[in-house]
Amino acid sequence: MACGIIAVAASKGSLPKKLGAVIKESLKSLEYRGYDSVGYAVITEEGKIFLRKSKGMINAVAKKLGFELIDGLIGIGHTRWATHGSPSDVNSHPHLDCEGKIAVAHNGIIENWRELKEWLIRKGHVFRSETDTEVIPHLIEEFMKQGHGPYSAFKEAVNMLEGAYAIVALNTVAPDKVFMAKKTSPLVIGFGNGVNFVASDIPAFLKYTRKVLVLRDNEAGYVTSNNVVVERKSFNEGKAVGWTKVDYNGRVREVEWTPEMAMKGGYPHFMLKEIHEQPQAVASTLAGIKDSLEEITKIISKADRVILIGAGTSYHASYLGAIFLSNIGGISSNALISSEASWYRNSVREGDVIIAVSQSGETIDTLLAIREARKRGAYIIALSNVVDSAIPRESDYALYTRAGPEIGVAATKTFATQVTVLAVLSVKVGRLNGLLREREETTHLKALSNLPEIIKNVLSSHEGKAKTVSKGMKGKLSAFYLGRGYGLGLSMESALKLKEIAYIHAEAYSAGESKHGPIALVEEGFPVIFTAVNGIECDLIKSNVEEMRARYAWLLAVAPKEYLNKFGGVDVAIPMPSLPVTAAAVSYIVPHQLIAYYTAVAKGLDPDKPRNLAKTVTVV
Amino acid sequence: MKAVILAGGSGSGLRAVTGGKPKVLLNICGKPFIERVITNLWRAGIKESIIVTDRPHDFDDLTVKLGKLMSFELRKQRKPEVVGAILEAREELRKSALLVYGDTLVPSEAYLLTLSTSIDSGYPTILIVPNEDVRLYGAVLVDGAGYVTEFHEKPKKMVEGAYAYGGVGVFNNDFLEVLENAGSLEEGINEYVKEGGKIRTTLWSGVWVDLGVPVNTLEAMYYIMVDEFKGTYISSKAKLASTAVIEGPVYIDEGATIDHYSIIRGPAYIGREALIGAHTFIRPYTDVESLVTVSSYSELAWSIISDRSTIGRGSFLGYSIVGEAATLEPGVTTKLLALPEEAGIKAIKIVMKRKPYYKAGAVIAAKSRVPAFTTLRPGSEWI
Known part of the structure; x- marks a missing residue:
């Protein structure tokens, strides 16, 4: 998963502000890659390494780290998105060697770090953190002890590493150089005026220079304030044999x-x-959830009932999760909107399991709800995308979606991953409760594990159609999203997407309820979008489609391809693959996301920045 | 940064209208189509360009006019097809110049997106566009990570799950070497990918207009009017009768004359020194180019009338394209209602009262003459 790294090598007077401030700014522009811990190291005028690091987002910890106070000519910085282990001060980058003379920031995963660490410990090195990265400074230190110069020691260290890495390193023995190496993880060099940069991505230094060099795999080298050296590792039959200089001009x-x-x-x-x-x-x-499954399945299957709570998109994932758990898992379960949860608090007691769903893990309504429930003895499970955020911290058990940072305000990939986790859990619970036979369990899990391929195909086969639909949708003022069961949960999420980014009033309603009121609004050309995930749901909404057709609505249907003909012709048919309900509930959202996105674009709106909305809601 | 603009070909579907001139020089709303392409390239920071065409001299005026924006080099295409044009500029493309099809109009962001993706990924990169029917444009199949798996330059049938090729790209040395030995762009890309080469795609979701068949020019005009016409502009050197009615965004250029009792309902463009006769009705999305005469009592809707043409008295044209210096004698009318499934013609779909109608007018060749009171069938060509 992504981290962001930056290194600066400057000559006197080449930077408009203090080095610490430049590093902070660069890290800020890399925050889209990850933002749960941050750190930096610079070589001071006395030739010593000055290191500061902390968990938390950059702006929140900037004061504590004192970016603005630190000056110097050479430094590195790192912003991290924890995927393994929690973000903590000690696990944050950069990492040092034993004597504090070498500092390293790294993005990627060193696969052979355990062996390397054991070897280094035998050689007498002392480790401070549990990270894979810390082996790198110690390796460099070890090779320097063996008589290598700083650059040669760095290359020897890189030769030992297996896995993916983008590395920048400082060494007090060579206080004018930033060493760097790249394999798989991205690394780019920026050529400035009297200053050079190395970073994970171009935005980090775009303020200072527009001249860039993208490093290729197995390249390493160093930069000073006025020189850049790049070498490529050469191989013979898969073994590294040496380094050759690269002409990168x-x-x-x-x-x-x-x-x-x-x-x-x-x-x-x-x-x-x-x-x-x-x-x-x-x-x-x-x-990511494989390891937690057994334990969490046992906890849920013993629950008297499960209450899922969430806000916005997370509520819609919760809604689908509640149907999964009831229908497939055989556990009494309900979904509540976080801000409405307090009305139900008096019924919460020991034996209840609360699943708190929040992308950011910071949603204030959800946080308040779990605090209340916890006081009453409920067991709290968090489902979040941000490791060690507030909600997971205050829960008894934390499950994580591994969607990576989501920048767009409209939730997309976090919804898909939340629903995936809840689906897998429900299948496991259902099997443990004996409600599902082994064969059924296998069918569900197989379809769920095929989801990446399924979603990819849905994307490529429906994107053109979504663009066509958007041309019709952009002029509409209002729309209905109708469905039953899983189709209703998906409709709720789809309507939210259209509302929040395309500014079209959209209402999701149970298809069965539509004739109890909403149908009065339908007139010629009024868009009505039906969603159904299987034959049963298609049969159930057939008559609703008829009612809408009779009123000349503009009919769209997202349904399994072999059941679409049950509707007797709609204006836009979006045929989906036939899947078990679990996998369908995840993948059927995709065409809806595309329709909302393309409608916003067709209306000339910026889908990333809907008006009046913030990504994370931390106020009541 | 340099761009290589492919501007060859009169366009198989547009040959009649262009009269053999490169189709990218077709005037839309007072400017050759390619001028907007070049302006957008300039907006993306392109300072130098090479225009590859089989008729370099046709571009002399344009390059002089736009010389303030960037420097141009006109290069004659010697071998046929797109691959022939690409290889004329292989040196520049080797050095990562941006390849641009001159008949494809996209905003400057799409160019920047392609450039940034190619630099970021380090691979050759092409722009792809979601489209329901890729048959007209070239079909690109893409894997989960966004790399090309298959390319069809001129697909004969629907390719399931394919994106349309957006006509913008950045290549590299390795790819061009493979392309040199291939007979077509299709062979080149597929061969390169088969040998393990990677071509990155970048997905464009905004406006994208490709000048392929005649109906595309009408779509291009639509996008240009929506994009550029924010209000009404009437040149101080235009003559406007006191009883003429101008509604909505209308652009009336220098020296145009609008006679009594005519109605111009925008978005519409009236070109330099064009004459709109008395009692004429110009309906939305109509483009009357320079020196055109529209005689009295005529009606025009969603059409392009190219320079120096004459529309005779009492004519009706809809969803049509008239080539340069054509003459329509009085009373020529177009029938619009098409059954595209039967005739296999490309039409514009309009939904009224829940019923879809397919509207297609006629294509009238440059310099041709249509006799008085001719009725033109939907989708027909008059040569």
Whole structure:
């Protein structure tokens, strides 16, 4: 998962402000890559390493770290997104060697760190943290002890590493150099005037220079304030045999774009990027929850009842989760909107399990609700995307979605990953309770593990259609999203997406309830979007489709392809793959996300910055 | 940063209208189509460009006019097809110049996006666009990480799960070497990918207009008017009769004459020294280019009338394109209601009272003459 790193090598007078302030600014522009802990190291005028690090977002801990006070000519910084282990001061980067003369910041995963660590401990090195990164400064130290110079020791250390890495390192023996190495994780160099930069991504230094060099895999080298040296590791039959100098002049490019564009990874908007990241996000999430499953399944299956709480999109995931747990897991369960949960508090007691769903883990209404429930003896499980945020910290058990940072205000990949986790849990609980047969369990889990591929196919086969639908949708003032069961949960989330980014009034309603009122609003051309995940739901809403057709509504249907014909023709049919309900509930949201996104774009709106909305709601 | 602009080809579907001139020089709302492409490139920071075309001299005026924006080099295309044009500029493309199809209009952000993606990823990069029907544009199949798996330059049928090729890209040395030995862009890309080469895609969700078939020019005009016409502009050198009615965003250029009792309902463009006769009705999305005469009692809707043409008295044209210096004698009318499924013609879909109608007018060749009181069938060509 992503971290952000920055290194600066400056000559006197080349920076407009103090080095600490420059590092802070750069880290701030890398925050989109991760933001749960931050740290930096500089070489002081006395030739010593000055190191400060802390968990927390940059602005929150800036004072504590004293960025603005620190000056110097050479330094490195790091912003982290914890995926393994909690964010803590000691686990934050940069890391030091035994004597505090070498500082390293790293993005990636060193796969052979345990072996390296054991070897180094045998050699007498003392480790302070539990991270894989800390082996790197100690390795450099070890090779220096063996008589290597600082650059040679750095390269020897890099030769030992397996896995993915982007590394920047300081060494007090060579106080004018930043050493760097890259494999798989990104690293770019920025050529400034009397100052050079190394960073995870271009926005980090775009304020100072537009001349960049993107490093390739297995390249390493160092930068000083006026010189950049790059070498490539050469291999013979898979074994590293030496380093050859790289002539990079032809690869240096001048970039024209804004920092924001560079962060979007080749997409016009964060939201579209995040929609397309869903296959990856779901895959990481599935892999990430494996270890917790057994324990948490036991806890839930023993519960008297389960209450899921969430706000906004997280509530919609909770709503689907409640149906999963009741229907598949056989556990009495309900979903509550966080801000409404307090009305039910008197019924909460020991034996209840609360699942608190929050992307940020900081949603204030949800936090207040779990505090109340905990006092009454309920067992609290957090489901969050941010490791060690407030809600997981105050819960008895924390489950994590591994969607990575979500910048777009409209939640997309976090919804898909939340629903995935709740689906897997329900299947496991159902099996443990004997409600599901082994064969059924296998069918569900197999479909869920295929989700990355399924979502990828849904994306590529429906994106063109979503764009076409958006041309019709953009002129509408109002829309209905109707469904039953899982289809209703998906409708609620879809209506929210259209509302929040395309500013079209959208209402989700139980299809069965639609004739008890809402249908009065329907007239010719009024958009009505039906969602159904299986044949049963399609049969149930068939008559509702008829009613709407009779009123000349503009009919859209998202349903399994073999059941679409049950509706007797709709204006826009979006045929989906036939899947077990668990996998369908995750993947059927994708066309709705695309329709909302393209409608916003067609209306000339910025889907990443809907008016009046904030990503994380921390006020009541 | 340099750009290589491919501007060859008269456009198979547009040959009649262009009269053999490059289709990118077709005037829309007072400017050749490619001028907007070049302006957007300039907005993206492009300072130098190479225009590859089979008719370099046709571009002389344009390059002089736009010389303030960037420097141009006109290069004659010697070998056919897109691959021939690309190889004319292989040196520049090797050095990561931006490749741009001159017949594709996108905002400058799309160019920046392609450039940034190629620099970030370090791989050749092409722009892709979601489209329900990729048959007209070239189909790109993409894997989960956004890399090309398959490319069809001129797909004959629907390719499931494909994106349209956006006509913008950045290449590199390795890819161009493969392309040199390939017969077409399709072969080049597929061969390169098969050998393990990676081509990154970048997905564009905004406006994208490709000048392929005649109906595309009408769509292009629509986007240009929506984008550029924010209010009404009437040149101080235009003559406007006191009883003429101007509604909505209308752009009336220098020296145009609008006669009595005519109604111009915008968005519409009336070109330099054009004449709109008495009692004419110009409906939305109509583009009357310079020196055109629209005689009295005529009606025009969603059409492009190219420079120096004459529309005879009492004519009706809708969803049509008239080439340069064509003459329509009095009383020429177009029938619009098409059945595209039967005829296989490209039409504009309009929904009224829940019923879809497919509207297509006629394509009238440059310099042709349509006899009085001719009725033109939907989707027909008059050459």
